[in-house]
Amino acid sequence: xxxxxxxxxxxxxxxxxxxxxxxxxxxxxxxxxxxxxxxxxxxxxxxxxxxxxxxxxxxxxxxxxxxxxxxxxxxxxxxxxxxxxxxxxxxxxxxxxxxxxxxxxxxxxxxxxxxxxxxxxxxxxxxxxxxxxxxxxxxxxxxxxxxxxxxxxxxxxxxxxxxxxxxxxxxxxxxxxxxxxxxxxxxxxxxxxxxxxxxxxxxxxxxxxxxxxxxxxxxxxxxxxxxxxxxxxxxxxxxxxxxxxxxxxxxxxxxxxxxxxxxxxxxxxxxxxxxxxxxxxxxxxxxxxxxxxxxxxxxxxxxxxxxxxxxxxxxxxxxxxxxxxxxxxxxxxxxxxxxxxxxxxxxxxxxxxxxxxxxxxxxxxxxxxxxxxxxxxxxxxxxxxxxxxxxxxxxxxxxxxxxxxxxxxxxxxxxxxxxxxxxxxxxxxxxxxxxxxxxxxxxxxxxxxxxxxxxxx
RNA sequence: GUGGCUGUAGCUCAACUGGUUAGAGCACCGGCCUGUGGCGCCGGGGGUUGGGGGUUCAAGUCCCCUCAGCCACCCCA
Numbered sequence: 001x002x003x004x005x006x007x008x009x010x011x012x013x014x015x016x017x018x019x020x021x022x023x024x025x026x027x028x029x030x031x032x033x034x035x036x037x038x039x040x041x042x043x044x045x046x047x048x049x050x051x052x053x054x055x056x057x058x059x060x061x062x063x064x065x066x067x068x069x070x071x072x073x074x075x076x077x078x079x080x081x082x083x084x085x086x087x088x089x090x091x092x093x094x095x096x097x098x099x100x101x102x103x104x105x106x107x108x109x110x111x112x113x114x115x116x117x118x119x120x121x122x123x124x125x126x127x128x129x130x131x132x133x134x135x136x137x138x139x140x141x142x143x144x145x146x147x148x149x150x151x152x153x154x155x156x157x158x159x160x161x162x163x164x165x166x167x168x169x170x171x172x173x174x175x176x177x178x179x180x181x182x183x184x185x186x187x188x189x190x191x192x193x194x195x196x197x198x199x200x201x202x203x204x205x206x207x208x209x210x211x212x213x214x215x216x217x218x219x220x221x222x223x224x225x226x227x228x229x230x231x232x233x234x235x236x237x238x239x240x241x242x243x244x245x246x247x248x249x250x251x252x253x254x255x256x257x258x259x260x261x262x263x264x265x266x267x268x269x270x271x272x273x274x275x276x277x278x279x280x281x282x283x284x285x286x287x288x289x290x291x292x293x294x295x296x297x298x299x300x301x302x303x304x305x306x307x308x309x310x311x312x313x314x315x316x317x318x319x320x321x322x323x324x325x326x327x328x329x330x331x332x333x334x335x336x337x338x339x340x341x342x343x344x345x346x347x348x349x350x351x352x353x354x355x356x357x358x359x360x361x362x363x364x365x366x367x368x369x370x371x372x373x374x375x376x377x378x379x380x381x382x383x384x385x386x387x388x389x390x391x392x393x394x395x396x397x398x399x400x401x402x403x404x405x406x407x408x409x410x411x412x413x414x415x416x417x418x419x420x421x422x423x424x425x426x427x428x429x430x431x432x433x434x435x436x437x438x439x440x441x442x443x444x445x446x447x448x449x450x451x452x453x454x455x456x457x
Numbered sequence: 458g459u460g461g462c463u464g465u466a467g468c469u470c471a472a473c474u475g476g477u478u479a480g481a482g483c484a485c486c487g488g489c490c491u492g493u494g495g496c497g498c499c500g501g502g503g504g505u506u507g508g509g510g511g512u513u514c515a516a517g518u519c520c521c522c523u524c525a526g527c528c529a530c531c532c533c534a
Contacts, residue, residue, distance in 0.1 A: 007524090060458085077534080112527095113528075292534095315534060316534095319534090346492090384489080384490085385493080388493085
């Protein structure tokens, strides 16, 4: 279809926006529960904020252009450089540890695919100034807490954890060095996605002998860390990292997260700025891309902002997570307007005409209620009542309200059958005059309907 | 950036080997059954069949280009 959104960009119709709000709402709620505070930065940044550290080749992945002032700019592809700048600028003034989160919309100029668009929303959660592995456990607890908040369990989502320092120690103990080191990282990163034979060939080509090749291949297995505990525990290069990693696992257990977590040395995380414990969240079936990834990057703030503070964080996108929730039927159903009340005509409608309806609408809204109505004199005064009820019902409103006989306004619930529909009447003049008792009565009536609707499937 | 598959109303799909003004259900709008029973009935709007070019008496149907989507690479978020 012509005239749609740009490739890789999404239109959020109300139904889709409700899904997005469901996800971002869970992000905010859990971040708040973990005592993180929200920040944001500009969506458009100087291009060199991203090229300075990553080199010119990253420009191919950026949504960049020259602005009218001749500046080279880019839509932000990630939040970390902005975050690093903001923290660095006030590093001395900020109370440590810093615990911040943000929900930026990020952009990349890449070919769109499933789970991978040119734009997405990504929760960023970061901790700065805390070297203890308790902070690492806390960080993963946030990510898992979000999964639980959205209705996902350990059978749906797995957290895979590793430690770059531990991996480095193990590789050193195995005698992997030089060119082979980079290849070993690549092989681990691609574990399960490339044939073992190809991996072996690449390792051999990098100068490893058969025993070394097999040793690296074995690291891809889930039990690799356990094996290292037994065979390499006494190696000085490994022991310290192993002890730290074990403390981390103990903290996760104390936080009640053991059921979610798998040790897995093949979690390397693409970019090499990670320096310690790293993790990723995947759907348990392994069909989708990673839901979330993060870890410790103790050197990055120094590199980007010139401030030497330990830091760790993760990013969690809305696209893959949304797909998983959709598959599991965990996204909220579509709703109508969600209005509390829909004003329609009634026996008393003709007496006061449209003015009577609008005065009632205005009074109800001043009382804080959400109010919809037909916005047409024809429909209000002339349309058959049953059709007006039909319209009110289709709008998604909880109740219809109309000018009744005897100077009353009557509200009638729209869910279920007529015989069961709750009814509530008040003197019209009292409602329009904002009489406290009348308004509170209506609010209580609406509140009861809302509570009843919330228990429906 | 490379390769493969797909592209008909808002959605799900029809249209025999190319053959009259491209149909249906759902959704939407209006009306009716003089107060809604997740009903019913009548009517309506909406597609230059993704776009462009070509072959043909005739193209949604065949060919080419292009755009978009999906998938696999690449890369990562």
